[in-house]
Amino acid sequence: MEALIFIVRTLLQVLLVTVFLLRVLLPLARADSRNQLSQAVIRLTNPLVMPLRRIVPPIGKVDTASIVALILVQMAATATLWLLGAYPRIFSVSLFLQIVVLSLIGTILLFYTYALFLYIILSWIAPGTPSPAASLLHSLCEPLLRPVRRLIPPLAGIDFSALFVIIGLQALYIAIS
Template sequence: MDAIRFIVGTLLQVLLVTVFLLRVLLPLVRADSRNQLSQAVIRMTNPLVLPLRRVLPPIGKVDTASIVALLIVQAAAVALMWLLGGYPFVYTPAQFVTAVFLTLIRTILNFYIFALFLYVILSWIAPGTHSPGAALIDTLCEPLLRPVRRIIPPLGGFDLSALFVIIGLQALNIAIT
């Protein structure tokens, strides 16, 4: 049963929730909407976001329909994991809502930790490469790295900002757990 919970949880969090998380993040970081990966995220999330958009208009630059869709998908993932016994402590609606938000925050932190690792590896292996994936990762990571670079400039040609951001995100992840 643990293996089934692991597989289902991984598929739900890594594939489904992360795609809806990208739907929220890409406009916020002003990612290129012509990027093939951005278009794939939009196409995959449209069946849930477009009906919500008819009811929930955007507030300024924030797409409320995408945020609500992300929360719906995250709540469904937590509910399914609870049914499989993955969240034995969820007994009340307040505990359920807490589990949804904490799991979503951990997903966001883990997503950015993974994206930063990819960013660093791509900067070592293929610096300056123009690919849809590299462009998207660059667009997602730069808003986190820019403030740290102002405080800690590159030392001898080595940019350690990603290391400090990863350490900070991992510390937040541990604090939440």
């Protein structure tokens, strides 16, 4: 049963929730919406986001329909895992909402950790090479790295900002786990 829970959690959290998380993060990071990967995220999430836009209007430049869709998908993932026995047998709304929020925060922290790892690896093996993935990673990671670079400049030409951000993200993940 634990193997089934692992597979379902991985598919729901890593694939489904992360796609909706990207739907929220890409506009906030001002990523190019014409990028092929951005277009794929938009196409995959439109069936849920577009009907929600009729009900939930945007607040300024924030796409609230995408945020509501992300929360709904996270709630559905948590409910599915609860039914499979991944969480305590006794159901309470407050515990359910707490798990939803902590799972979503954990997904965000892990997403950025992995994105930073990919960003670092791409900077080593293909620096300056234009690609859709590199462009999106740059848009998503630079807002996190910029403030740290102001505090900790490169040492001997090596930029350690990503290392410090990853350590901070992992510390936060451990704190909420």
